[in-house]
Amino acid sequence: MTRPPPHAVVTVGVFDGVHRAHQRLIRSVIRMARRRGGRSVILTFDPDPQTVLRPARAQPSLMPLGERLTHLQALGADVVWVVPFTRRFARMTAAQFIRRILIDRVHAEVLLVGEAFAFGRGRRGDMEVLRALGPRYGMRVVPVRQVTDGGQPISSSRIRQLIAKGHLGLARRLLGRAPALYGRVVRGTGRGRRFHVPTANVQLGPHALPPSGVYAVRLRRLGHPRAVRGVMNLGTRPTFGAGPLVCEVHLLGFSGTLTGQPVSVSLLARLRSERCFPSPAALYRQVRRDLRRARRLFPRLP
Amino acid sequence: MEGALLVDKPAGVTSHDVVQVVRRKLGIKRIGHTGTLDPIARGLLILLVGPSTRYQQAFQGHDKTYEAVIRLGTQTDTGDAAGHPVRTAPVPALDRDRVADILASFKGTLLQTPPAYSAVKVRGRPAYWWARRQRPVTLAARPVRLSEITLLACDRETIMFRVHCSSGTYVRNLAESIAERLGTVGHLAGLVRLRVGAWRLEEAKPLDWIAQQTPEAVAQELRPVAPGADAAARRRS
Numbered sequence: 001m002t003r004p005p006p007h008a009v010v011t012v013g014v015f016d017g018v019h020r021a022h023q024r025l026i027r028s029v030i031r032m033a034r035r036r037g038g039r040s041v042i043l044t045f046d047p048d049p050q051t052v053l054r055p056a057r058a059q060p061s062l063m064p065l066g067e068r069l070t071h072l073q074a075l076g077a078d079v080v081w082v083v084p085f086t087r088r089f090a091r092m093t094a095a096q097f098i099r100r101i102l103i104d105r106v107h108a109e110v111l112l113v114g115e116a117f118a119f120g121r122g123r124r125g126d127m128e129v130l131r132a133l134g135p136r137y138g139m140r141v142v143p144v145r146q147v148t149d150g151g152q153p154i155s156s157s158r159i160r161q162l163i164a165k166g167h168l169g170l171a172r173r174l175l176g177r178a179p180a181l182y183g184r185v186v187r188g189t190g191r192g193r194r195f196h197v198p199t200a201n202v203q204l205g206p207h208a209l210p211p212s213g214v215y216a217v218r219l220r221r222l223g224h225p226r227a228v229r230g231v232m233n234l235g236t237r238p239t240f241g242a243g244p245l246v247c248e249v250h251l252l253g254f255s256g257t258l259t260g261q262p263v264s265v266s267l268l269a270r271l272r273s274e275r276c277f278p279s280p281a282a283l284y285r286q287v288r289r290d291l292r293r294a295r296r297l298f299p300r301l302p
Numbered sequence: 303m304e305g306a307l308l309v310d311k312p313a314g315v316t317s318h319d320v321v322q323v324v325r326r327k328l329g330i331k332r333i334g335h336t337g338t339l340d341p342i343a344r345g346l347l348i349l350l351v352g353p354s355t356r357y358q359q360a361f362q363g364h365d366k367t368y369e370a371v372i373r374l375g376t377q378t379d380t381g382d383a384a385g386h387p388v389r390t391a392p393v394p395a396l397d398r399d400r401v402a403d404i405l406a407s408f409k410g411t412l413l414q415t416p417p418a419y420s421a422v423k424v425r426g427r428p429a430y431w432w433a434r435r436q437r438p439v440t441l442a443a444r445p446v447r448l449s450e451i452t453l454l455a456c457d458r459e460t461i462m463f464r465v466h467c468s469s470g471t472y473v474r475n476l477a478e479s480i481a482e483r484l485g486t487v488g489h490l491a492g493l494v495r496l497r498v499g500a501w502r503l504e505e506a507k508p509l510d511w512i513a514q515q516t517p518e519a520v521a522q523e524l525r526p527v528a529p530g531a532d533a534a535a536r537r538r539s
Contacts, residue, residue, distance in 0.1 A: 052329075055328055060303075236528035242527055242528065242529070243501065244500055244525055245527060
């Protein structure tokens with residue numbers, strides 16, 4: 001006689017940013033699973049259902065899927081399952097989702113979700129529906145109170161707005177880590193070469209961005225533990241209006257090649273706003289001043 | 303969802319066709335392009351998605367870089383290989399240095415009259431609308447600036463060159479003028495747009511890649527647009 005599959009304590013969500021409220025929810029799932037001798041399971045959707053259901057209104061994500069998974073897995077759950085949110089999947093009703101996914105696939109015994117969680121076609125599957133249908137399948141539904149900070153809930157959209165307005169400190173507190181930009185290092189124009197400042201040109205992906213300016217940052221290749229400190233210039237090349245948003249990271253003490261690598265650029269502190277320079281030489285004199293200032297600041301930065 | 307999508311447009315489709323493909327793929331109607339690329343031309347076509355369409359005006363003024371091929375000996379009604387021949391002339395023997403000199407003579411500012419088959423609006427409609435109905439309009443000459451023009455290759459009947467020019471330059475027109483200065487006639491047989499402002503073709507995705515990918519993969523290619531320098535200045539003041 002085969003053993004029945006282990007029962008699971010489950011949570012479901014997009015978890016964009018894997019912020020502090022997500023972390024607290026997931027840690028509760030893990031603790032409860034351990035107490036019950038079952039598995040802890042995180043179900044996360046990709047892409048964000050909003051980009052499939054209402055693409056014109058979809059907001060930029062805080063991070064790419066790869067980073068989201070890295071942070072989810074680091075919390076230590078037994079299973080992280082990425083559910084592809086296709087148009088076909090979106091047509092599933094709440095009851096179908098509970099039966100086919102939560103019960104049949106995951107063997108959920110307990111489902112922990114935020115109070116405001118809603119799902120299924122027409123968002124008809126809210127907490128009431130869950131609590132009505134769940135017990136029919138032997139699944140207990142536990143609503144989790146929204147986590148607040150400063151009287152307001154911690155949410156991905158709130159964090160996105162904070163980053164857009166440049167409130168790095170508060171964004172960092174809600175995320176539980178420094179907010180970051182994500183992209184890929186591409187071949188640059190080589191302007192900096194004769195000034196001997198190693199520079200990574202980052203082609204930014206479609207994620208939340210802070211205001212233009214100069215920031216002290218830490219650049220990390222995705223999947224690598226080691227980070228390089230530096231100064232990032234985010235903004236325009238004034239000669240071309242409506243040009244590509246430029247992200248140049250001038251690196252401290254790095255040798256080697258980054259071209260082609262996906263990277264994250266963690267924002268530690270804003271140094272100044274953008275400025276126009278009369279010549280490349282003047283620009284790089286300022287870059288060196290920024291690097292010296294950042295070097296003095298770094299020991300005090302988290 | 304917003305940003306700029308860099309597309310490598312193949313020859314044989316209109317710029318509007320490209321917009322339609324991307325509209326269907328992303329499920330968003332609010333998409334515009336930032337400057338027509340002729341159906342027979344290839345290369346960089348930049349689409350603006352969602353709220354980023356507000357930058358359309360700013361793109362109009364961008365410099366462009368093209369790689370162009372002139373076929374000598376035949377003049378066409380449209381100025382390119384899609385049109386009907388209207389005149390032929392013998393092609394003199396070409397000396398590479400002489401061709402390079404003649405190209406160099408176009409560097410700087412010159413006056414161009416937009417061709418009858420252009421998209422310049424006359425009485426509310428593009429000039430080509432009038433031309434197709436056998437009522438071609440004459441358009442006023444406009445100054446354009448060629449900051450760089452380089453000979454890439456030439457043989458008995460064709461000249462390939464690269465040109466960096468101000469917004470509004472008609473490369474068809476330039477091809478005809480070059481042929482004329484060489485003592486013959488010609489038309490534009492090939493055109494690739496390499497750059498629009500600071501945006502480069504090498505960063506663009508081919509249209510058939512876009513057509514075959516999932517909407518998410520295409521959305522990942524959307525690039526943030528920096529506001530114009532004047533918008534940034536307005537914010538600072």
